[in-house]
Amino acid sequence: MLIERKWKKWLYFYLPMAAFIVFTLFPFYWMAVTAFRPDSELYATWRQPNAAPLWTLQPTMEHVIGLMKTTAFPTWLWNTMAIAIVATGISLVCGMFAGYALARLKFRGSEFLGTAIFITYLVPQTLLFIPLADIVRDLQLGNTPWALMLTYPTFLIPFCTWLLMGYFKTIPKELEECARIDGATRFGAMVRIIFPVAIPGILSAGIFAFTLSWNEFIYALIFMSSADQKTVPVGVVSELIRGDIFFWGQLMAGALLGSVPVAIVYSFFVEYYVTGLTGSVKG
Amino acid sequence: MAILLLFIAYPFVMALWYSLTSIRVGEPGHFVGLANFAKAINDTIFQQAFKNTVFYTFWATVFKLALGMWLALLLNRHFRFKRIVRASMLLPFIIPTVLSAFAWRWMFDPTFSVMNWALYHGGMITDRLPFLSSGDWAMWCSVLVNTWRGMPFFAITLLAGLQTISPDLHEAAALDGANAWHRFWHVTWPLLLPVTLVVVVFSVIQTFSDFQLIYVLTGGGPANSTHLIATYAYQIGVGSGLLGEGAALSLFMFPVLFAVVWVQLRYLKRMENG
Secondary structure, X not given: OOOOOHHHHHXXXXXXXXXXXXXXXXXXXXXXXXXXXXXXXHOOOOOOOOOOOOOOOOOOOXXXXXXXXXXXXXXXHHHHHHHHHHHHHHHHHHHHHHHHHHHHOOOOOHHHHHHHHHHHHHOOHHHHHHHHHHHHHHOOOOOOHHHHHHHHHHHHHHHHHHHHHHHHHHOOXXXXXXHHXXXXXXXXXXXXXXXXXXXXXXXXXXXXXXXXXXXXXXXXXXXXXXXXXXXXXXXXXXXOEEXXXXXXXXXXXXXXXXXXXXXXXXXXXXXXXHHHXXXXXXX | OHHHHHHHHXXXXXXXXXXXXXXXXXXXXXXXXXHHHHHHHHOHHHHHHHHHHHHHHHHHHHHHHHHHHHHHHHHOOOOOOHHHHHHHHOHHHHOOHHHHHHHHHHHOOOOOOHHHHHHHHOOOOOOOOOOOOOHHHHHHHHHHHHHHHHHXXXXXXHHHHHOOOOHHHHHHHHHOOOOHHHHHHHHHHHHHHHHHHHHXXXXXXXXXXXXXXXXXXXXXXXXXXXXXXXXXXXXXXXXXXXXXXXXXXXHXXXXXXXXXXXXXXXXXXXXXHO
């Protein structure tokens, strides 16, 4: 074993670790403090003595209530949730079949298709938003949830396919060969044998896709124009800043409440998420 | 499958076509050849945006790699509450970027900045720092926020790589008299290189095409000093409705991204054969 002295451990481990924790979490802490702090404390300038203590003595719900009552925030939450779930569902189903096909079936061009999937998964949204906006307009989908439910899969399907393809490859072929000897069709073997075994992989892909669609911004910004159709990120950006005035209390309350659902989902599936994350970069 | 290709390939072809025409919102436009590209190259704001993008990508990636590696090494040790620490470290990566960028913007606020407050009362500054109101500062602040957001991704994926390295190797090196730095440089780093390369490629693509962070944090200002290619393309394409020019601008990202992906694919091929 490598033996370490105590002070050394403090210097090389606890100190940097603590710094990392503060750096990572302080913005969230500050978001929360701001959301519950009354305006009189919020708008005290930086030079005043004790102007910005790191906590608040008079926590208030005024920003949260204001957010719920005066803006369409609950609708945005609902929109974001519905869009994320539908887009994730579509992408998972497509990704499962496509991933299986690429992992198992040897057909002409399957290798090329695998590479093509990988490349499309790397294409950033910001490259294609202008023509996609036009397509959405031509299909008359603009300003409806379908605009996002159908465009998110353009980046989620390649991602799910890639991740699941890797996962299917790790499942031994013998498993489905046995099933087929027992008389199952290829499709039957896939649905009844392989998919159940692959549930951890499917969950990882699903969680990852869910957080990605919750996070998506540029498509939602461009395709959604009326206040009651927006998603949380777009709503917060466009509706909580009126003119040049930032309503910081409400903004932070919105940011906090918009983050909570995705954080909850994440906290239940941390391990799957980490698998998805590390799997997403594997060749 | 066909639908998927349609959804990616069709917009891409359309982007190419748009970039060659003078199309605007509500106006079909006509073929103008490479005029949009020529205009972009001579556009000083675009030149600035391109330089900014390279600068932003380079420094953010360097910091993310350095800090992410450090964090991964720390997380690779045994300590109490490891799971919860690791889970909370990923939060910046999970929470929607737009929302967390607002928290940063609030922390950088010129009048009410908590950081100015802390530094002032800690006796480190006598006048407030111009976080987002001066060009250079704003750029570095954007790099900082991007680093904050992307570091966990590096840390967690590198950590997964670290866990595949056998501790025996380190013990052997330690017995041979290698100190911690030597052990890292000669044992960990070479073994981790494949993972590192892949993570860097991913991050470069994401950072190079970044939009939301800058859109929220600075909106490209002050005086275009933080515009990236994507935010400028948005401003021209959607803000001013010049679809053709906007499409041309965003296509400028393509050669760079293509080169990065190409390196990645070649590398993967070599791994498969080797």
